[in-house]
Amino acid sequence: MQLKNVSLAIEDKPVLRSINLNWAHGEAIALLGANGAGKSSLLKVMSTLLHPSTGKTTMPEGMSLQKWKSKLGVVFPETFLYSSLTGYENLLFYQKLYGKTDNEQIEQVFNQVNLSRVQQERVETYSKGMKQRLAIARAFVHQPTHLLLDEPFDGLDLASKTILERLLKEKNKQGVGYVLVSHDSAHAWDLCDRAVLLHNGKIVLETPCTEKTYRSFMNQYQGWLKEKQHDVF
Amino acid sequence: MFFKQSLLILKRDLKIEFRNKSLLLSMIIFAVLFQVFLQIVFDANIEAIKKIAAGVLWIPILLSALLGFSKYGIAERENDALTGLLIAPVDRGAIFLGKLLGNLLFVFIVVIISVPVFFLFLKQPFPESIGLLLFTLFLGSWGFVALGVFFTTLAQSSSITDLLVPIMIFPLAVPLFLAISQLTEMALYPSIVMGQDLWVLLLVGYNILFTIAPLFLFDILLEV
Numbered sequence: 014m015q016l017k018n019v020s021l022a023i024e025d026k027p028v029l030r031s032i033n034l035n036w037a038h039g040e041a042i043a044l045l046g047a048n049g050a051g052k053s054s055l056l057k058v059m060s061t062l063l064h065p066s067t068g069k070t071t072m073p074e075g076m077s078l079q080k081w082k083s084k085l086g087v088v089f090p091e092t093f094l095y096s097s098l099t100g101y102e103n104l105l106f107y108q109k110l111y112g113k114t115d116n117e118q119i120e121q122v123f124n125q126v127n128l129s130r131v132q133q134e135r136v137e138t139y140s141k142g143m144k145q146r147l148a149i150a151r152a153f154v155h156q157p158t159h160l161l162l163d164e165p166f167d168g169l170d171l172a173s174k175t176i177l178e179r180l181l182k183e184k185n186k187q188g189v190g191y192v193l194v195s196h197d198s199a200h201a202w203d204l205c206d207r208a209v210l211l212h213n214g215k216i217v218l219e220t221p222c223t224e225k226t227y228r229s230f231m232n233q234y235q236g237w238l239k240e241k242q243h244d245v246f
Numbered sequence: 247m248f249f250k251q252s253l254l255i256l257k258r259d260l261k262i263e264f265r266n267k268s269l270l271l272s273m274i275i276f277a278v279l280f281q282v283f284l285q286i287v288f289d290a291n292i293e294a295i296k297k298i299a300a301g302v303l304w305i306p307i308l309l310s311a312l313l314g315f316s317k318y319g320i321a322e323r324e325n326d327a328l329t330g331l332l333i334a335p336v337d338r339g340a341i342f343l344g345k346l347l348g349n350l351l352f353v354f355i356v357v358i359i360s361v362p363v364f365f366l367f368l369k370q371p372f373p374e375s376i377g378l379l380l381f382t383l384f385l386g387s388w389g390f391v392a393l394g395v396f397f398t399t400l401a402q403s404s405s406i407t408d409l410l411v412p413i414m415i416f417p418l419a420v421p422l423f424l425a426i427s428q429l430t431e432m433a434l435y436p437s438i439v440m441g442q443d444l445w446v447l448l449l450v451g452y453n454i455l456f457t458i459a460p461l462f463l464f465d466i467l468l469e470v
């Protein structure tokens with residue numbers, strides 16, 4: 014997907030400014046930045062939930078909007094889960110919503126997030142971490158090729174973090190691309206091909222994620238964090 | 247795909263409702279209580295109730311439907327599940343249709359229970375025309391529910407608050423109220439027969455408008 018000169022204002026407040034971003038098929042992008050930098054808003058634009066105020070988003074290879082949506086898997090801060098339904102019913106609902114019925118796939122994602130034991134229990138009985146893992150399973154249940162992940166590691170314990178890391182690496186090998194928002198740059202570095210730093214709604218830094226680039230990225234990141242917000246413009 | 251998704255949303259709502267048993271039960275109790283109350287108020291005067299019978303029959307149903315609208319989006323509001331629907335390749339018209347069918351089902355159940363209560367208390371045991379009465383009950387509640395679900399869906403995905411929905415509904419509901427009050431009077435009592443076809447036409451047209459138009463309108467109205 015391609016973003017060209019995308020700007021977004023919410024209630025007259027500029028949130029994104031002239032974003033140019035090219036997300037190649039299968040590419041893993043880490044989207045970093047301080048709180049309020051506009052990371053979540055950028056993901057919402059990419060998911061077509063929000064429309065840019067100016068600028069243009071282009072779907073890959075002339076995909077239609079519906080096609081793009083069907084290829085997209087999303088983990089946002091909210092889980093989108095129905096708490097009086099069981100874990101299994103939730104996944105079944107979301108899978109069917111995407112026009113699929115594939116019980117094996119459901120079994121598989123339950124295994125992948127280590128929730129098979131509780132899949133017949135209502136979500137309201139789950140712990141926070143279990144809900145987050147189910148939300149991750151929900152994002153995978155229709156076998157998307159593109160993932161938008163807004164701090165998916167939030168609320169996960171160490172073991173679950175490892176599970177998700179492994180899952181992302183495995184999916185990436187199979188050609189699934191993702192945009193990963195995280196406030197832990199060191200952690201994200203290990204999971205991305207390219208890192209993008211967002212500051213006050215602007216992309217201020219882009220670099221490939223290698224061991225060599227990490228130190229200089231972090232130095233600049235810290236520099237941006239120290240900047241007072243209004244000094245940038 | 248469109249209808250499958252509507253049915254999927256309907257089935258999910260019914261499953262959630264079946265587990266929590268909150269909405270339908272309160273709608274029924276509300277309608278029946280109100281029906282009984284109105285009957286008690288007018289019990290003393292049979293001639294008086296003749297003049298307002300249509301109102302006594304309908305008010306509990308309409309208010310009970312309004313109660314349904316206000317609880318309309320609860321399943322989607324929790325955990326922002328609405329966004330889960332909107333990022334999926336789902337037409338908003340399909341969401342509307344699923345919600346419409348669920349609300350209709352509940353209101354029809356309310357009608358089935360509260361209308362017999364009406365006749366139980368009324369001293370005149372039989373309506374003049376059962377056919378016309380059933381027709382009016384069916385299309386009248388359908389029209390009101392379609393209008394209500396349309397506005398609630400609109401409110402849900404824009405900046406209009408839920409509180410404003412009943413206020414916005416009422417001006418548009420006036421033609422519907424006229425049609426159902428006239429037709430119900432004709433169905434209940436023999437003496438008044440005037441312009442029946444016209445009211446039937448209005449009712450049918452109203453239903454078609456508020457059922458079909460929203461199926462296509464949402465994406466135009468909301469993708470601004």
Ligand SMILES: Nc1ncnc2c1ncn2[C@@H]1O[C@H](COP(=O)(O)OP(=O)(O)O)[C@@H](O)[C@H]1O
Pocket residue numbers: 023024026028046047048049050051052053054055
């Ligand atoms: N619905 C909204 N209404 C008003 N302001 C918003 C809304 N959503 C986001 N913002 C503003 O946009 C900016 C970016 O927010 P967000 O994208 O959530 O940042 P991040 O995810 O990087 O923390 C913030 O300053 C926030 O206040």
Ligand SMILES: [Mg+2]
Pocket residue numbers: 052053054163
């Ligand atoms: Mg955020």
